[in-house]
Amino acid sequence: MTDATLSRRRLPLSDLARLSSVGLRTRKLRAGLSILGIAIGVAAIVAVLGLSASSEAGLLNEINQLGTNLLTVSNGQSFTGGTAELPTTAPAMIGRISGVQQVQTTGAVSGAPAYRNPYIPSGNTNALSVQAASLDLLPVVATSVAQGHYLNAATAQEPVAVLGAAAAQRLGMDRIYPGERIWVGGQWFYIAGILRPAMLVPAIDSSVLVGYPAAEKYLGFDGHPSTIYLRAQDDRVNAVDDLLAATANPENPSGVSVSQPSAALVAQAEAKGALNSLFLGLGAVALLVGAVGVANIMIISVLERRSEIGLRRALGATKGHIRTQFLSEAVLLGLLGGAVGVALGVVLTAVYAYTKGWATVIPTEAWAGGFAASLMIGAVAGLMPALRAARMSPTQALWSL
Amino acid sequence: MTYTLPPAPANNLIAAGNGVALGGAGVPVLEVHEVTKHYPGEPPVQALRGVNLTIGQGELVGIVGPSGSGKTTLLQLMGTLDRPTSGRVRITGLDVATMADDDVAYLRATRIGFIFQQFFLAEHATVLDNVADGLLYAGIPLKQRRQRALDALELVGLAQRPNARPTQLSGGQRQRVAIARALVGQPAVMLADEPTGNLDQATGQSILDLIEQLHRAGSTIVVITHDHAIAERMSRKVEILDGLILSDTGPAAEADRRLRPFASFAQSPTSGPQAGLPVGEDPS
Numbered sequence: 024m025t026d027a028t029l030s031r032r033r034l035p036l037s038d039l040a041r042l043s044s045v046g047l048r049t050r051k052l053r054a055g056l057s058i059l060g061i062a063i064g065v066a067a068i069v070a071v072l073g074l075s076a077s078s079e080a081g082l083l084n085e086i087n088q089l090g091t092n093l094l095t096v097s098n099g100q101s102f103t104g105g106t107a108e109l110p111t112t113a114p115a116m117i118g119r120i121s122g123v124q125q126v127q128t129t130g131a132v133s134g135a136p137a138y139r140n141p142y143i144p145s146g147n148t149n150a151l152s153v154q155a156a157s158l159d160l161l162p163v164v165a166t167s168v169a170q171g172h173y174l175n176a177a178t179a180q181e182p183v184a185v186l187g188a189a190a191a192q193r194l195g196m197d198r199i200y201p202g203e204r205i206w207v208g209g210q211w212f213y214i215a216g217i218l219r220p221a222m223l224v225p226a227i228d229s230s231v232l233v234g235y236p237a238a239e240k241y242l243g244f245d246g247h248p249s250t251i252y253l254r255a256q257d258d259r260v261n262a263v264d265d266l267l268a269a270t271a272n273p274e275n276p277s278g279v280s281v282s283q284p285s286a287a288l289v290a291q292a293e294a295k296g297a298l299n300s301l302f303l304g305l306g307a308v309a310l311l312v313g314a315v316g317v318a319n320i321m322i323i324s325v326l327e328r329r330s331e332i333g334l335r336r337a338l339g340a341t342k343g344h345i346r347t348q349f350l351s352e353a354v355l356l357g358l359l360g361g362a363v364g365v366a367l368g369v370v371l372t373a374v375y376a377y378t379k380g381w382a383t384v385i386p387t388e389a390w391a392g393g394f395a396a397s398l399m400i401g402a403v404a405g406l407m408p409a410l411r412a413a414r415m416s417p418t419q420a421l422w423s424l
Numbered sequence: 425m426t427y428t429l430p431p432a433p434a435n436n437l438i439a440a441g442n443g444v445a446l447g448g449a450g451v452p453v454l455e456v457h458e459v460t461k462h463y464p465g466e467p468p469v470q471a472l473r474g475v476n477l478t479i480g481q482g483e484l485v486g487i488v489g490p491s492g493s494g495k496t497t498l499l500q501l502m503g504t505l506d507r508p509t510s511g512r513v514r515i516t517g518l519d520v521a522t523m524a525d526d527d528v529a530y531l532r533a534t535r536i537g538f539i540f541q542q543f544f545l546a547e548h549a550t551v552l553d554n555v556a557d558g559l560l561y562a563g564i565p566l567k568q569r570r571q572r573a574l575d576a577l578e579l580v581g582l583a584q585r586p587n588a589r590p591t592q593l594s595g596g597q598r599q600r601v602a603i604a605r606a607l608v609g610q611p612a613v614m615l616a617d618e619p620t621g622n623l624d625q626a627t628g629q630s631i632l633d634l635i636e637q638l639h640r641a642g643s644t645i646v647v648i649t650h651d652h653a654i655a656e657r658m659s660r661k662v663e664i665l666d667g668l669i670l671s672d673t674g675p676a677a678e679a680d681r682r683l684r685p686f687a688s689f690a691q692s693p694t695s696g697p698q699a700g701l702p703v704g705e706d707p708s
Contacts (some may be wrong), residue, residue: 045632338557341525
């Protein structure tokens with residue numbers, strides 16, 4: 024019989040859309056709940072990825088505001104294993120490299136621990152370091168004074184100290200009052216100010232900063248800088264970086280270590296995402312549960328709609344028509360779940376990012392992946408029920424009620 | 425009546441096709457030849473034991489028999505919803521046994537209309553869309569389906585309520601919707617399974633009136649029933665018992681059809697297999 028070619032076998036998409044939404048329209052609550060199952064899973068995944076991307080973006084933004092053009096030069100190790108000292112001429116030499124905008128230094132003062140007062144046991148150093156600091160250090164290391172004042176040309180000559188944020192905390196000082204002092208290297212130093220945290224240079228936070236002249240005069244400091252902080256023009260950062268070691272210590276360039284603090288922070292920010300795998304796993308479990316829900320509702324639906332299936336077969340539906348109808352219904356449930364889930368995840372991310380002051384960032388793989396996963400889940404969960412529906416004999420479907 | 429059923433709808437449907445060889449106007453709409461149907465089980469059931477039945481264009485046939493007589497099985501086979509264990513079923517000359525399942529489905533979509541005792545209407549859809557769904561699998565665009573559904577609704581006297589839901593209708597009205605759905609595709613034959621079974625006496629009568637009216641307009645209709653009074657109203661009454669045809673008042677134009685080329689298939693169903701009838705059964 025050549026009758027086969029007479030027929031238009033595939034239903035047009037518009038008819039298929041109408042058919043696949045039958046279950047949705049007739050059993051709204053049930054369909055809604057199974058959509059919810061998938062939506063929760065997708066939302067969890069989108070929110071986890073979105074939040075980590077947003078927090079990373081927020082952090083990177085902060086780092087950018089602090090400036091990525093800060094380079095530090097510090098004394099590395101000498102051949103013999105001791106500390107290689109930077110020459111006292113290094114800052115001036117570095118300042119002459121083209122593209123270098125500002126150069127500031129600190130010098131570690133050894134053998135002069137800082138205490139709250141003379142009665143503290145000498146072992147309780149609080150891991151503080153005493154540093155001689157140049158006078159325009161703060162803007163270069165991107166911090167500022169929280170209370171009081173920084174060192175100036177006058178106080179740099181005198182036993183006066185400025186505390187880093189962590190140092191102040193460890194010494195138990197949260198505000199400045201006249202005559203407040205600490206015991207440094209067997210000598211009272213008066214506190215001039217407390218700094219805000221220096222995100223780019225955490226070493227400053229745990230430091231007690233004194234002037235170079237004061238360090239030499241009262242603490243036996245030799246005047247050699249141990250760390251040089253410099254800001255380069257943004258487009259010259261790499262070029263300057265290449266020249267620093269040789270410029271700082273021409274006799275022994277390998278005894279100099281050069282770093283870009285912002286680069287380390289960026290790497291840190293990006294590594295934070297590794298913690299997300301746990302939450303992603305939870306999201307995946309939620310998705311799996313959603314898939315089981317869709318499979319469940321579809322199986323029940325096929326059983327309940329026996330007479331509809333039988334009637335459609337009587338009206339001329341092929342097994343393929345029935346299969347397609349139920350499969351597309353499951354896919355539609357999945358897709359709706361995915362859409363709701365993506366929307367929910369985006370809203371969650373946006374709200375949280377807003378409270379944190381971050382920009383909302385939803386990675387493409389998060390929403391596209393969530394959507395694709397829900398589509399696949401619908402298809403996989405709907406396959407078995409759809410095959411069952413198609414296998415159903417029309418006579419049994421219609422006459423054994 | 426603003427709507428007339430074409431005299432040979434099957435031929436019309438095929439006309440646009442690719443030269444399927446069909447007989448002329450004389451081809452019986454439905455032929456059942458030496459059909460048996462066994463259902464496996466313990467013990468196996470022999471629902472039909474060699475049935476011959478030929479239904480011509482424009483006939484109104486009542487097939488009557490008690491429960492378990494095989495009348496529903498016969499309807500399922502005539503409606504191509506199931507295949508016989510042996511024997512042949514032809515719809516408008518097309519031998520179902522030689523056709524693939526998908527082709528048989530298309531045959532149902534275009535040439536057979538079903539009317540069920542339980543109506544089987546979709547409650548979420550409007551009356552109009554319920555009727556239009558009768559054309560869904562025949563490959564007709566939605567707009568056209570709805571237009572034709574409106575015509576069919578007019579034919580069953582429900583044109584004024586196309587947007588009602590089936591739940592808002594009475595039983596009789598629901599069956600009218602189901603009848604409209606069966607005839608919207610202008611099928612070669614309509615098969616009705618106890619069409620008045622779920623209706624009260626008066627409503628049942630009005631449905632039978634409608635069926636007779638459609639018959640007069642040219643439709644070929646087979647009504648399956650357990651009620652002899654209903655079968656008596658049909659122009660041809662076929663009695664079935666224990667999987668065999670007990671009696672057949674025969675088509676009015678039986679003699680005429682014998683002269684036609686397909687007569688070999690269209691032998692009188694009253695002769696032959698009835699020879700082995702159980703003696704104790706009274707066919708009246």
